Each structure stands twice: as structure tokens, then as C-alpha cells.
Amino acid sequence: MELQGAAVNLGAPSTSHPQNFSQGDFKRVRRTVDGRPFPIPGLAADVLHMQVKEGSKIRNLLRFVTARMQGEGKGSNGTSLRQVVFTGSGRGVTKTITCVEILKRKMGGLHQVSKLYYMTVNEVWESPQKGAECSKQRTLPAICILLSKDPLDPQEPGYQPPETLSEEEKRHRALLRPAESPSTYTAKRICMT
Structure with a gap:
């Protein structure tokens, strides 16, 4: 089979089809996410929100x-936090x-409520060379997970009770955890002369 070719300049912009841009010609200038509240009802105002992204x-x-x-990090009223919400969307769902x-597994005894939903992301792209602007709306899967030290409503869809461990599993986990030690390690320098 013989190839028939034409001279193509890959670096020059295409003038024959100005409406046919490649994504490399565009740069994202604006991204907005729908401001929908968390899908979990009855969240406290001071709940810690951890937004997990793909690069987190x-x-x-x-x-x-x-x-x-x-x-260690006391809340505004001087007590430790009782609840935390993890959210992630798109490729950040698995990391969440x-x-x-x-x-x-680290804390133990945490009640969980998980909710799956979709979020809408509006992106505006523009081409600096051609002055064109393009708008794109995407729907991404998202997850919202509430972890609480306090009991939650077991009738809520997506509820998971704390994991109950047998005595053997507790001993096994205690062996796997390092003993309480300071969080900073000091190294001694040894000079051999």
C-alpha cells in the first residue's frame, strides 16, 4: 500500500476551517460549580468539611x-470535633x-452516612489567538460522606454503623499500631574521626 500525502504544516493554525479548534488552542478562563448544599440533612454549622481532589x-x-x-485542634467552643464531612467529585471520588x-480504621467507633449525587460544572474556554469563547457544561459524579463520633439515624439511607471488632482483632490491631510516640523524630549526628 502506497501512502499518498500532502504537505501539512502542523505548527500553523488552520485557516480553511476556523470553527474546528483543537482543545490545545483553548485555555480555561472560568469554572463554576453549582452551589448545591450537602445532600446529608441536619448537618451542624461547625462541621469540618474536607474537599478531596484528584491531586490531594x-x-x-x-x-x-x-x-x-x-x-489537638479545638473547635470554637473548646472541644474536639465530633463530625467531619468528606466530599469528592470526578476522579477524586476513589481518593475520598x-x-x-x-x-x-484509625479512629474506630465512627458512624457513617454516605450519599452519591451528581454536580454540574460550567467551564468557559477561550482562544487567545482567535478571540473565540466556548462554554461547556459537564455533569460529574460526586460523593459526600459524613463521619460522626455521635450516633446517627440508622434509618437514613446510606447509614453504616461503627465496625465492631472481636477481642482477637483488637489485639491484632494493637500489635500493628506503633506505640504512642512523639510525632517528631530527632536524629543524632555521629562523627567518626
């Missing part, structure tokens, strides 16, 4: 939440679920 570091999120829920599962 799980270690950083969990360190912050654990410190706040264990009382991972954060929640790790925190449940």
Missing part, C-alpha cells in the same frame, strides 16, 4: 482530620473513599 495527598488530609478529631476508610 491522603497523608496530609488524614493528619489534619485526625488532629482535629482527637482534640480511601480517606474515609483509613480514618474509620
Whole structure:
């Protein structure tokens, strides 16, 4: 089979079809998300909201939440937090679920309510060379998970009670956890002369 070709300049903009832009020609200038409230009814006003994105570091999120829920970061009334809400959308949904599962195992005794929903994202793109503007509306899957130290309504759809562990599982987990130690480590420098 013989290839028939024509001279194509890949670096030059196409003038024969000005309405046919590639995504590389456009740059996103604005992104708005629908301001819908959380799909979980009856949330307290001072609940900690953790928005998990695709690029979020799980270690950083969990360190912050654990410190706040264990009382190191006191709330406005001087008590530790009782509830936290994790939300994520698009490719951040799996990371959101991972954060929640790790925190449940780390803290223990947390009640959970999970809600799935869709959110609408409006994006405005413009081409700096051509002065054209394009608007795009996308619907993304999203998840909202409430974790609470206090009991929640077991009749609420999406409710999960705290995990109950047998005595053997508790001993096994205690062996896996490191002993209480300071959060900072110091290293000694040894000079051999």
C-alpha cells in the first residue's frame, strides 16, 4: 500500500476551517460549580468539611482530620470535633473513599452516612489567538460522606454503623499500631574521626 500525502504544516493554525479548534488552542478562563448544599440533612454549622481532589495527598488530609478529631485542634467552643464531612467529585471520588476508610480504621467507633449525587460544572474556554469563547457544561459524579463520633439515624439511607471488632482483632490491631510516640523524630549526628 502506497501512502499518498500532502504537505501539512502542523505548527500553523488552520485557516480553511476556523470553527474546528483543537482543545490545545483553548485555555480555561472560568469554572463554576453549582452551589448545591450537602445532600446529608441536619448537618451542624461547625462541621469540618474536607474537599478531596484528584491531586490531594491522603497523608496530609488524614493528619489534619485526625488532629482535629482527637482534640489537638479545638473547635470554637473548646472541644474536639465530633463530625467531619468528606466530599469528592470526578476522579477524586476513589481518593475520598480511601480517606474515609483509613480514618474509620484509625479512629474506630465512627458512624457513617454516605450519599452519591451528581454536580454540574460550567467551564468557559477561550482562544487567545482567535478571540473565540466556548462554554461547556459537564455533569460529574460526586460523593459526600459524613463521619460522626455521635450516633446517627440508622434509618437514613446510606447509614453504616461503627465496625465492631472481636477481642482477637483488637489485639491484632494493637500489635500493628506503633506505640504512642512523639510525632517528631530527632536524629543524632555521629562523627567518626
